Amino acid sequence: MLNGEKKIKRPYRWAMVGGGRTGNVGYKHRLGALRDNTAFELVAGAFDIDYERCKDFGKNLGVSEDRLYPDYKTMFEEEAKRPDGIEVVSIATPNFTHFEITKAALEAGLHVICEKPLFFKVEQGEEIKALAEKMNKIVGVTYGFSGSQLLLQMRQMVKNGDLGDIHMVELQYTHGFACDEIGDKESEGQKWRVDPEKSGPSFVLGDLSTHTFYMSELVCPELKLKELLCDRQSFVKSRAPLEDNAYVMMRYENGAVGRMWASAVNAGCMDGHRIRIVGSKASVEFSDNQPNELLYQVQGEPIRKMIRSMPYLYEECNADERLGALHAEGLPESWANIYLKFAVAMDAKDRGDEETLKNLVYPDINAGIEGIRWVTKCVESADKGGVWVDFE
Amino acid sequence: MLNGEKKIKRPYRWAMVGGGRTGNVGYKHRLGALRDNTAFELVAGAFDIDYERCKDFGKNLGVSEDRLYPDYKTMFEEEAKRPDGIEVVSIATPNFTHFEITKAALEAGLHVICEKPLFFKVEQGEEIKALAEKMNKIVGVTYGFSGSQLLLQMRQMVKNGDLGDIHMVELQYTHGFACDEIGDKESEGQKWRVDPEKSGPSFVLGDLSTHTFYMSELVCPELKLKELLCDRQSFVKSRAPLEDNAYVMMRYENGAVGRMWASAVNAGCMDGHRIRIVGSKASVEFSDNQPNELLYQVQGEPIRKMIRSMPYLYEECNADERLGALHAEGLPESWANIYLKFAVAMDAKDRGDEETLKNLVYPDINAGIEGIRWVTKCVESADKGGVWVDFE
Amino acid sequence: MLNGEKKIKRPYRWAMVGGGRTGNVGYKHRLGALRDNTAFELVAGAFDIDYERCKDFGKNLGVSEDRLYPDYKTMFEEEAKRPDGIEVVSIATPNFTHFEITKAALEAGLHVICEKPLFFKVEQGEEIKALAEKMNKIVGVTYGFSGSQLLLQMRQMVKNGDLGDIHMVELQYTHGFACDEIGDKESEGQKWRVDPEKSGPSFVLGDLSTHTFYMSELVCPELKLKELLCDRQSFVKSRAPLEDNAYVMMRYENGAVGRMWASAVNAGCMDGHRIRIVGSKASVEFSDNQPNELLYQVQGEPIRKMIRSMPYLYEECNADERLGALHAEGLPESWANIYLKFAVAMDAKDRGDEETLKNLVYPDINAGIEGIRWVTKCVESADKGGVWVDFE
């Protein structure tokens, strides 16, 4: 159980690139990182491409004016000169900038926490992985929904055989907020996401389904994806070639199969992010709009709803419990759990504690690379007309 | 609103082939046909391959002993001799017998109501269609879930443009009752379903998904399926080559896409039969385990739950309402609605009332043929390795 | 499991008083009685105070014209002259006529099935009970929601101690269909219900809460109500002194307590009929708008949803199962279950089979009398200003 007491010696000195006032992703990073003030402290930032806005915003967050920078290069350079300079940076900028900023940060000797999808190409991921290893740094990826402890409950249930053999993985991340063209034109947060130059080869596959794909890897680490088939559409035509809807079918090496539905045009849908694992004996399902419960269905028995925080959950799950029974947790706790693990990972890395690193479950560089591979393979399949392609 | 008053001049004299005591499908036919006693009266039957059991069962249903027969051939022959002989027969036997019994019934001058999947081959369907036309008879197919008036509400919503352009059709009929081999060996109702000789080229595609595919045709009559791709599995190995799980992806002529998931191994799932239609503005969803409500989601508006019987529903829906507000209807009302339409169709056919026939929405021979085509094409796609095949 | 096979030697010859085309309660009686055609056959009726409408309606139901009567007196008289005259009558008329019709029916040698609330005064109930005993006839009361087999599951759970000691009984039957005056003036079905001359001393207490109170007696037969306190309101003023909202608090002899909320002005509520039993270890809850499941909550364990028809339910429950898994039952099945028990009770009474009668659980004359007592005591408490009154 977490109660705010420190897990590492002292908080890391932390900065952000991007995540300013005009979007809403930055606040999620801060809600995650600054929970309890025992893992990170926000000391610097290049929050905005508009430097005046960056300064105004940063001051309002309580950052010293002299540590608010016009761009990431200046920040890395200037901070490096300070004895109390930043140790880790979070990157919450449009996708096409992730690679260069991550590379620069690592080269500047910083740990990196980066938004998904990590980069455009698997090769970039591999290059960064090698660089991080060389620099002895952590690269974390903010699959922000994956921090719910109930996913660890699912992982443990799968591991313990509570479901029997795993047969199916049913994944969905759909909403309807991009049902028309308006957002493409008017929303700062959406405009770049439908621009292949800035977003990469996909819209919803990268923006949405990478979250859910990682959740499936988290819950079923033994399951190896063998091949997949993707069909994608651009229902809002101006958005083409980027898809606003995609169906994926999967085949795993052990004979299990799966599906993913990613969509930004599932009109009116407000609860469309879920993961269901079907085994030979039972199924378990999580939906992040009901993040305090798991649906657990054993064939032939009453349907069960398992409630967050209850003693009948595995200790691997309850270790990340904060509030206790009857008290709803939400997405900020998920982000806080992930950020806390990033801090623990950084601390272990810095101390050379490989044992801790080996056992720590969090979205690391490998998870980031698999996400890139996922998008790449889906796009490849779709572009070939919806055919089966090997995953590796 | 229906209240039991007659819709046709007098009830039809009705018999069943199959539907005896050892299965549970026969009761659904009787619940449908005998509702209100103003459309059908049960006067004869060849309910069971065991003649003694047939007689004992039939007498308990109130059928005269002299009209309980050892087999359908005898029944058709003997009843033809009576001035008050049967006029219509329902067929609730294993799939492989549907064709020969239907043919014999039509040739005996009877209307026919038959279980799904109708036959094994599209050609058989075409042959029967021609025969029925020649004999001036109706062939109805018991897609028993399709009688809910809320599906007519959906149909009207689609027609009226309440959803905008139709983009997606999401179909699912999954349960977990065949998670292990036991039923294959011990259940009378299941044994033949996993035997290709008796069940045909599929298990869950025919047994489950034909229902849901028809529901999609009922709700979206304008949508024309262009091509599909199917991947199917036999998780319980002894069942191979018949599948206990199948995924289908669909592409429609207007650019819409869709999915179907049919499964008998979705462990623990008790609410897995649903249809969701996604339009450019809104979505609507029906699940037959909550048969008294529709989920209606207009993008940007509060989520709506529309409740059966309420005046805000279309009159095409409320025309089939029976109980009124606060009073749950269930599957028997769905069957009753279908059977009532079979009777109205038969009556119109007998009277030569083409106008009524043209406007009547019910699962007719064409719906039966499309169901066969659906299964055939899915199996073809799956057997080729999961590739796109043309639907026509 | 029920499948339509007969439970008694032959169907009873049955008639209705009231239940014509202008209301919708009559259809529920017919849906209940005529299910399977093995317990009742409809042979006569005085369906309507308008004789022409009665004849038109009755013919449409398939009743012979010569057995459609202008009033109940004529019907009882004429049918008594026939060798195939009626044996049982259902009364679905406004409350103020129940007593005289029931009395006349018993005196005419008929079994009686009557709508709730039975009569206005407990003394009337006692008089009828004595008369029924003298005439060796059954009086059944149509608490139409009480036929769900899941209530028998609850009864068995209470009996078996699955919940521990019973501490609380939470009852609710609320809707919002009488939120304004319109129905009082325009609806045939509602007009008399808000007229004390015709409805008796209460509106929602009699019309709604008697159902739910009986359900609590059915589920917890050992619980004896000691005292109650009622506060009632007429939010729509023209309706006073009859209440459209009532709160009741209960104290039972064993120390348990309870509440009832009855309302016709719970605006927008479409799912307000439920019963929850709280024990020292666990609770169980049924809502008749989700009539296919029970909520079962054991303190400290995952929340369970028990699904109708599943083998884990008690056999006392599954004995009344009709459709099997995945197939929704609704209110008509509830009515059918009650009517079938009426028939079994009548048959046992006629045969002098006291053993069967003793073990049969159905809403009999005693349940009707307790319903009258409930309303009487609630009104007494409310009229005294909302004070505790003894129940006996």
Add this chain to the structure above:
Amino acid sequence: MLNGEKKIKRPYRWAMVGGGRTGNVGYKHRLGALRDNTAFELVAGAFDIDYERCKDFGKNLGVSEDRLYPDYKTMFEEEAKRPDGIEVVSIATPNFTHFEITKAALEAGLHVICEKPLFFKVEQGEEIKALAEKMNKIVGVTYGFSGSQLLLQMRQMVKNGDLGDIHMVELQYTHGFACDEIGDKESEGQKWRVDPEKSGPSFVLGDLSTHTFYMSELVCPELKLKELLCDRQSFVKSRAPLEDNAYVMMRYENGAVGRMWASAVNAGCMDGHRIRIVGSKASVEFSDNQPNELLYQVQGEPIRKMIRSMPYLYEECNADERLGALHAEGLPESWANIYLKFAVAMDAKDRGDEETLKNLVYPDINAGIEGIRWVTKCVESADKGGVWVDFE
């Protein structure tokens, strides 16, 4: 919309009395106060009656060792000597100590934030109110569930007449975690709650229902409670005279009525905290285990679910929005919202900004006093046998 930017000039220097490692309420205070680090900074504490544990815990939270104190008196004394001494204190100790600590804090010139129920007697509340006015300080009360912006949506809907005239207030806060004696004996957090010396004249009325009663005042500020009637029980006998279950009926001055159910023995209940407001046209309902949605039911229209963050909500609601659509908020956001308002109130008080204070909606000393009155009157009614007592 909130994004972490400061609302007041600088964060207040904040300390806690109680809220240490052995309970779990303290963490909720810190989650509320330290959100964004722009309203409060934690600089001192007397977290625990065990001084060693206090020091160990406080250091782990990042508080300087020299500002960790053995008791509140020492803390107030020592901090008063510092130029950077504390400005506000939160009290999270057992109920019987609230009064003396609050009084001492105000006398030490501090703003106070205190747990509910505030004190034992209304007179104590009035005394503290006068003292706070004299000292020009704020007293806030942590009705921690009341910070959800959806309650402000409800308030605005009531104010705007969306529901019509208010007829009913249905309140419930029930769980089953005290179903047996074990917690009374073994749980640090529960032991004192069932001890009248430490908890005051009630258990669940004070511990649970004060939250919900405040929510009703927040949502319906115009509604004035005229009289109430309470029946309370001690199902776990060792707990008597303190109740573990209580029913309350309410009558308001405008003719509206209401109910409250508070319970710690509602076995298995995990979702029992809710508030429903019924008007003449529509109802609205909030449950804090689904804190991201409101049920909105207009009589005669489809049932609506309004989702947190959507533009169709009132701006008074969305002003407190943090995460945006599809991103679940939980109880920590509710606490953060309240604490932020405490800070804004303190700042306004310190600046003499009466305008801001007048318009700020938060649980202040008056809300605290009403909570005491609520408990007092409920206990009075129950102790007199469950009779109506005037509220004022």
